[in-house]
Amino acid sequence: MRRVTQAAPASGGSGLFSLRKVRYLPVAVVAVVIALFPLLTDSGYYQNMVIISLVIAVSAVGLNIITGFGGYPSLAQGAFLGVGAYAAAIGSIKVGGSPFYWIPLAGVLAGFFAFLLGLLSLRTRGFAFAIITVSFLTLVRLVSQNWDSLTNGTAGMTLPLPSWDRAYLNWPFHFALVVLLGFSLLVTWRIRRTKFGVGLIAMREDEDKAGAVGVNTPTYKLLGFVVSAIFTGMAGAIYGYYLTFVDPLGMFGLLLSVQIILAVLLGGKGTLFGPVLGAFIIEPLNEVANNQLGGGNIRLVIFGGVLVLVVLLLPQGIISTVRRRWSLWQERKRPGLTGARIELCERPKPPVRPEPSDRYILEVRNLNKRFGGLRAVNDCSFGVPEGSITALIGPNGSGKTTVFNIITGMMTADSGEVWFDGKRIDHLHPWSRAHLGLGRTFQITRLFGEMTVLENVVAPLREFSVRQLNQTAISGEEAARAEELIRMVGLIAYRDRPAASLSYGQRKLIELAQVLALEPRVILLDEPAGGINPTLIERLGELIVELNSQGKTFLIVEHNMPFVMGLCNPIRVLARGTTICQGSPEYVQQDQCVLEAYLGTDFVLEPKGAGGA
Amino acid sequence: MTGLLQTLILGILIGGVYALLASGLTVIFGVMRIINIAHGALMMIGAFVTYTLWRDLGLDPLLGVVITVVVMLAIGWVLYLVTVRPVRRAPVTTSVLLTFGLAFFLEGVMGFIWGNNAVAARPSYVDASISLGRFYVPQALLFGFLLAIVIMVILQLIFSKTWLGRSIRASASSEDAARLVGVNIPLVAAMTFAIGAASAGAGGSIISIMGSFLPGMQILWITRMLSIVVLGGLGSVPGAVVAALILGVGESLVASYISPRWAPALSVLLIFFILAVRPQGLLGTKLREDVAQ
Numbered sequence: 001m002r003r004v005t006q007a008a009p010a011s012g013g014s015g016l017f018s019l020r021k022v023r024y025l026p027v028a029v030v031a032v033v034i035a036l037f038p039l040l041t042d043s044g045y046y047q048n049m050v051i052i053s054l055v056i057a058v059s060a061v062g063l064n065i066i067t068g069f070g071g072y073p074s075l076a077q078g079a080f081l082g083v084g085a086y087a088a089a090i091g092s093i094k095v096g097g098s099p100f101y102w103i104p105l106a107g108v109l110a111g112f113f114a115f116l117l118g119l120l121s122l123r124t125r126g127f128a129f130a131i132i133t134v135s136f137l138t139l140v141r142l143v144s145q146n147w148d149s150l151t152n153g154t155a156g157m158t159l160p161l162p163s164w165d166r167a168y169l170n171w172p173f174h175f176a177l178v179v180l181l182g183f184s185l186l187v188t189w190r191i192r193r194t195k196f197g198v199g200l201i202a203m204r205e206d207e208d209k210a211g212a213v214g215v216n217t218p219t220y221k222l223l224g225f226v227v228s229a230i231f232t233g234m235a236g237a238i239y240g241y242y243l244t245f246v247d248p249l250g251m252f253g254l255l256l257s258v259q260i261i262l263a264v265l266l267g268g269k270g271t272l273f274g275p276v277l278g279a280f281i282i283e284p285l286n287e288v289a290n291n292q293l294g295g296g297n298i299r300l301v302i303f304g305g306v307l308v309l310v311v312l313l314l315p316q317g318i319i320s321t322v323r324r325r326w327s328l329w330q331e332r333k334r335p336g337l338t339g340a341r342i343e344l345c346e347r348p349k350p351p352v353r354p355e356p357s358d359r360y361i362l363e364v365r366n367l368n369k370r371f372g373g374l375r376a377v378n379d380c381s382f383g384v385p386e387g388s389i390t391a392l393i394g395p396n397g398s399g400k401t402t403v404f405n406i407i408t409g410m411m412t413a414d415s416g417e418v419w420f421d422g423k424r425i426d427h428l429h430p431w432s433r434a435h436l437g438l439g440r441t442f443q444i445t446r447l448f449g450e451m452t453v454l455e456n457v458v459a460p461l462r463e464f465s466v467r468q469l470n471q472t473a474i475s476g477e478e479a480a481r482a483e484e485l486i487r488m489v490g491l492i493a494y495r496d497r498p499a500a501s502l503s504y505g506q507r508k509l510i511e512l513a514q515v516l517a518l519e520p521r522v523i524l525l526d527e528p529a530g531g532i533n534p535t536l537i538e539r540l541g542e543l544i545v546e547l548n549s550q551g552k553t554f555l556i557v558e559h560n561m562p563f564v565m566g567l568c569n570p571i572r573v574l575a576r577g578t579t580i581c582q583g584s585p586e587y588v589q590q591d592q593c594v595l596e597a598y599l600g601t602d603f604v605l606e607p608k609g610a611g612g613a
Numbered sequence: 614m615t616g617l618l619q620t621l622i623l624g625i626l627i628g629g630v631y632a633l634l635a636s637g638l639t640v641i642f643g644v645m646r647i648i649n650i651a652h653g654a655l656m657m658i659g660a661f662v663t664y665t666l667w668r669d670l671g672l673d674p675l676l677g678v679v680i681t682v683v684v685m686l687a688i689g690w691v692l693y694l695v696t697v698r699p700v701r702r703a704p705v706t707t708s709v710l711l712t713f714g715l716a717f718f719l720e721g722v723m724g725f726i727w728g729n730n731a732v733a734a735r736p737s738y739v740d741a742s743i744s745l746g747r748f749y750v751p752q753a754l755l756f757g758f759l760l761a762i763v764i765m766v767i768l769q770l771i772f773s774k775t776w777l778g779r780s781i782r783a784s785a786s787s788e789d790a791a792r793l794v795g796v797n798i799p800l801v802a803a804m805t806f807a808i809g810a811a812s813a814g815a816g817g818s819i820i821s822i823m824g825s826f827l828p829g830m831q832i833l834w835i836t837r838m839l840s841i842v843v844l845g846g847l848g849s850v851p852g853a854v855v856a857a858l859i860l861g862v863g864e865s866l867v868a869s870y871i872s873p874r875w876a877p878a879l880s881v882l883l884i885f886f887i888l889a890v891r892p893q894g895l896l897g898t899k900l901r902e903d904v905a906q
Contacts, residue, residue, distance in 0.1 A: 071704075071706060072706075073706045073709055073710060075650075075709070075710075075713055119889075120885055120888050120889050121888065123888075123892045124888055124892045125705070126704070126705050126706045126709070127648045127705045127706075127709055127847075128843070128888055128892065130648070130650075130706075130709045130713075131648075131839045131843060131884060131888075132884065132885070132888060134650075134832075134835075134836060134839070135836060135839070135840070135880070135881040135884045135885065136881075138832075138833075138836050138877065138878075138880075138881050139878060139881040139882075142874075142875070142877060142878050142881075145874070146872075146874045146875060254717070254832055255717065258713070258714070258717055261710065261713075265710070296724065296729070297720075297721040297722075297724030297725050297729070298721065299721070300717045300718065300720050300721025300724065301718055301721035301722060301725070302721075303714075303717060304714045304715065304716065304717030304718030304719070304720070304721060305714070305718045306714070307710065307711075307713065307714025307717070307718075308696055308711055308714040308715055308718060310714075311700065311707060311710050311711040311714065312696065312699055312700070312711070315703075315707070
């Protein structure tokens with residue numbers, strides 16, 4: 001028996017390990033220098049530069065959560081900075097009290113606005129989100145300009161001067177921002193390692209797919225946006241106290257938002273320190289543009305131009321690019337995995353397949369779905385017996401994938417019902433259906449390309465709870481289970497590879513492992529054998545039989561008839577959106593309607609009179 | 614009552630100009646799946662080019678539109694080749710960020726060339742009005758409205774009657790299929806983007822006589838145009854026309870019955886409202902990428 005060696009946690013190489021050593025020493029040195037900066041120099045110019053850099057850094061770290069992890073571009077993060085600054089100004093002028101109240105409250109207020117905006121964007125995708133954020137900035141700027149009694153209009157508001165001894169100068173602002181930055185980095189670091197973070201990244205890679213494997217995407221989106229705004233709002237409050245003056249142009253200018261976005265993109269979106277690195281490049285550049293180059297239009301040209309250049313030439317940002325170059329260099333002598341064989345470990349012979357019961361675990365009743373004038377699904381009804389491997393076959397365009405999409409909740413039917421285990425589920429969200437035990441694969445595989453194979457397989461969530469958001473993403477038990485699944489499909493050698501680097505057939509197998517991680521009771525496979533080689537098809541068939549004997553029910557859409565007829569029973573035949581025939585493989589193959597649907601009525605070569613067809 | 618009707622007439626006229634501006638934006642999205650945030654900046658360039666032609670050569674702004682369109686076709690073409698083409702296949706987020714940066718870059722360049730003070734093209738008819746019974750119509754607005762209609766009709770003819778238009782529509786519905794039947798996709802994409810820029814420029818020509826303008830107004834205009842295309846349904850030209858008229862009338866009403874200072878807030882509130890209630894817009898259909906394959 002060929003055993004695959006247990007991959008130790010350190011695999012992925014000594015390269016990574018030495019990289020860490022090299023990486024963290026300078027980070028620590030830089031962190032100390034930044035934290036203690038006011039002690040190192042008396043220059044007001046440089047102290048100011050570092051303070052503004054810190055403001056942008058905190059905002060960028062916040063933005064990174066929703067844009068870097070979640071993939072939703074907030075173009076106007078500066079709006080939350082301004083909201084925070086105005087909250088501090090209005091609070092301390094109209095109400096009074098300590099910054100220790102107003103800074104957290106400013107964060108809460110910004111988070112509240114983000115929550116409302118997030119609610120608006122629940123049903124939309126990335127570009128609408130970009131539009132919403134820009135509009136929000138326009139709106140708050142208008143309010144700050146026009147609501148004179150609250151904001152003093154375009155004249156702006158002057159905050160009370162700090163009450164501490166002049167000898168301390170800017171230290172309190174500086175250290176408050178350092179603490180806030182450290183805290184936001186800690187939170188980001190933690191998020192990346194939790195179910196919440198992996199869910200956000202899954203959403204960035206493929207939002208529908210994330211829903212199908214049980215990720216409650218709207219909640220994740222909302223939460224990610226709120227967290228990102230809270231940090232930015234708090235930074236804004238400190239910024240307001242520091243400047244001691246807020247006005248609409250200074251606080252709600254779009255260029256500040258451009259700088260925050262640039263900090264994230266330039267440093268490296270989705271990385272921990274990227275936004276900080278970016279902020280400490282962008283703000284000095286801003287000072288140079290203002291003081292040496294005359295400000296005004298040159299700032300627009302520089303920052304607009306740099307944004308264009310970064311998107312075009314350095315889309316991954318400095319940190320990710322350096323990291324990738326480094327790991328390529330580290331691996332230059334190691335043979336690649338391309339073409340590495342699928343490890344077929346021997347598996348126990350499955351026990352005799354149990355007889356499927358008479359009970360339908362999954363049933364659709366009178367489904368209808370129209371796309372304009374086209375009736376894709378037309379009064380379609382069928383059931384999937386518990387413990388069976390049921391096939392759904394039919395000519396191209398007969399509505400099979402649409403039925404799949406309706407069953408899993410990616411589309412809503414115009415009418416009709418979907419029942420799962422005695423419960424009507426057609427009103428549930430895709431992730432809720434996944435939590436009940438309904439898993440699916442896609443006709444064209446949809447893995448989270450930038451995640452590793454292992455991360456892909458641990459991404460599915462079997463339930464949703466608040467506690468879960470803070471759970472470690474890859475816990476020991478789960479990792480072991482995921483590795484077992486990856487081993488089962490024979491791809492353990494690819495465990496730490498990004499999913500995008502796999503071949504088509506390999507992706508199909510990993511997608512199956514991913515669905516299995518949901519521990520579904522019913523698995524829907526959309527053309528599992530399409531486009532993969534005969535050995536893999538055989539392997540897939542064995543896997544399905546093995547899983548079936550462990551009690552999993554399958555519903556398979558497939559065009560490979562030998563595969564279907566050898567594996568499945570019963571069979572449901574779909575044509576023109578409706579079930580035209582149901583029964584055993586033998587029965588279906590003899591059925592006149594089925595022959596007609598697949599071959600037309602004129603398939604018999606002999607003339608009608610002579611042949612007696 | 615007269616006041617209300619007067620407000621409605623002005624709103625419809627300005628809405629017609631908005632329709633021209635938004636239709637280019639929505640066509641670019643329909644064909645290329647790119648939200649061109651720099652569309653407002655392109656419009657401002659068109660306004661400044663027209664203004665320069667009027668100031669230095671004495672060319673009537675509404676006739677100058679012919680030259681402006683040619684200039685904007687060239688600018689659009691170059692911008693496409695240099696910046697947009699490399700991110701054609703990238704996710705929508707990428708092109709949003711790219712054109713967002715481009716908008717500010719262009720704003721800065723305009724500031725260098727034309728300065729940051731408000732200017733306006735003021736041909737002889739700019740202060741004149743035509744009286745229709747009890748109503749009056751500013752001539753500049755009426756001419757601008759008529760010109761916008763003419764340009765939209767020309768655009769419509771290009772789309773429906775020419776080979777280029779058919780190629781553009783074919784690429785919009787399926788790029789792969791269009792390629793298979795011999796459509797030169799890179800060329801069509803470049804021409805679509807250039808035509809979008811030219812229509813923005815033509816809109817800018819009209820805007821140049823309707824009041825003073827400066828480079829920094831690009832963001833106000835892009836917000837307005839985005840709200841129109843979102844309201845009408847992304848990618849839908851008829852939707853954009855209907856939405857533009859709604860916004861034009863709405864802004865006129867807010868300006869005359871509440872305060873001109875709050876008129877720009879209407880576009881924002883419209884965006885929020887429509888995205889909450891009907892995310893696909895008035896005449897939009899659900900996008901293909903919203904549906905699982």
